[in-house]
Amino acid sequence: MTDGPTYGFDTLQIHAGSRPDPATGARQTPIYQTTAYVFRDAEHAAALFNLQEVGYIYSRLTNPTVAVLQERIATLEGGAGAVCCSSGHAAQIMALFPLMTPGKNVVVSTRLYGGTITQFSQTIKRFGWSATFVDFDDLDAVKAAIDDDTRAVFCESIANPGGYITDLKAIAKIADKAGLPLIVDNTGATPYLCRPIEHGATLVVHSTTKYLTGTGTVTGGCVVDSGTFDWSASDKFPSLSAPEPAYHGLKFHETFGPLAFTFHGIAVGLRDLGMTMNPQGAHYTLIGMETLSLRMERHVQNATELAEWLEKHPAVEAVTYAGLKSSPYFKRVKSICPRGAGALFTVALKGGYDGCIKFVNALEIFSHVANLGDARSLVIHSASTTHRQLTPEQQTAAGAAPNVVRLSIGIEDVEDLKTDLDRALAASM
Incomplete structure (x- = not known):
């Protein structure tokens, strides 16, 4: 879109980054299903490879369909630029890659998706990196966990699986004082409910697989750069501040300024x-994002009503939804997620582990899948699936105790969802 008026979210989610195709006039962004692009001449090719000119070389790097999605997500998040990739897990590695070197660590929240905990506690060790897990509600503990080898701070805006709301402003102040970037996974909130950059985040990551696409059709990830961090303020981030041998000594921050992280x-x-997003996947996500605000409004509406209903149900021990007045995070919602607390939360059942299994098996509308953020309502028993690799202590710390099920509330008729849940809860006892 051209410079000029400041457009609203609903307009930007449809138009940002998108222009009619110059060759055909096609209004919807085409799927540019191509691996490579013809250079105008030898000089043009050389300029592209030297990063002296922006353009398309090879679809592992850039693709016109993916480029539209990158611009759209960056615009909605209020960032300077974005890089899309193959999955949310890929986005997390992509976010850390320019920051970390062997022996360095990242301070992370204990309240994370189980796969992220495994990635950070196990997989990144193979790169020589490490993670220090801290309860991010304990700000003193977060400060104490940061040492001379820390290179980033990582959390989720709405934490999976419990739907906890992180005090992003407080964590951002700690990271900023330490001269470190704050990386926020905003998958559970989307920029419609929360814009972490406005609260001090340096980088925002997404599993675009979830709410941004909204239909459970493709996997994808994205890293959004705020463009506000001074990568040259210290010698902690040489990938961005020091000469890059592969580009004849080019310094990314010196050369590209606010877009240094994106270009890198x-x-x-x-x-x-090579964690590339395919253009067809980008196309599905672009289509899904056109209704993002409409879907998120219904997600939140349904989640709020169901959480209030479940909290009073005789088969339920507790509900973690931050939108409940009984939640310790209720006041935080207004400042971090003013449009609502999302649609992801956990329910502790009085029937325990076995009751959870009976509950999941008795549901009909809710789909038992390892996903969230779909237009359909979804359920999973985290302790036996997504968090199965964790110790009981880690499961409990992550909000996935054995008697807990995670619900991702969809956009169906809320009364139908109540009926389905009520029947399954009766079976759980």
């Missing part, structure tokens, strides 16, 4: 890690 993500991250 494409020119080095995608070039060498």
Whole structure:
């Protein structure tokens, strides 16, 4: 879109980054299903490879369909730029890749998706990196966990699986004082409910698989750069501040300024890690994002009504939804997620582990899947699935105790969802 008026969210989710196709006039963004692009001449090719000119070389790096999605997500998040990749897990590695070197660590919240906990506690060790897990509600503990080898702070805006709301402003102050970037996974909130950059985040990551696409059709990830961090303020981030041998000594921050992280993500991250988003996947996500605000409104509406109903149900021990007045995070919702607390939360059942299994098996409308953020309502028993690799202590710390099920509330008729849940809860006792 052209410079000029400040457009609203509903307009930007449809138009940002998108223009009629110059060759055909097609109004919907085409799927550019191509691996490579013809250079105008030898000089043009050389300029592209030297990062002296922006353009398309090879679809592992850049693709016109994916580029529209990158611009749209960056615009909605209020960022300077974005890099899309193959999954949310890929986005997390892409976010850390320019920041970390062997021996360095990242301070992370204990309240994370189970797969992220495994990635950070196990997989990144193979790169020589490590993670220090801290309860992010304990700000003193977060400060104490940061040492001279820390290179980033990581959390989720709405934590999976419990739907907890992180005090992003407080965590951002700690990270900023330490001269470190704050990375926020905003998958559970989307920029419609929360814009972490406005609360001090440096980078925002998404599993676009979830709410941004909204239909459970494709996997994808994205890293959004705020463009506000001074990568040259210290010698902690040489990938961005020091000469890059692969580009004849080019310094990314000096050369690209606010877009340094984005250019590095494409020119080095995608070039060498190859975690590329395919153009058809980007197309599905672009279509899904056109109704993002409408879906999120219904998600939140349904989740609020169901959480209030479940809290009073005789088969339920507790509900973690931050939108409940009984939640310790209720006041935080207004400042961090003013449009609502999302649609992801957990329910502790009085029937225990066995009751959870009976509950899941008795549901009909809710689909038992390892996903969230779909237009359909979803359920999973985290302790036996997504968090199965964790110790009982880690499960409890992550909000996935054995007697807990995670609900991702969809956009169906709320009365139908109540009927389905009531029947399954009766079976759980």
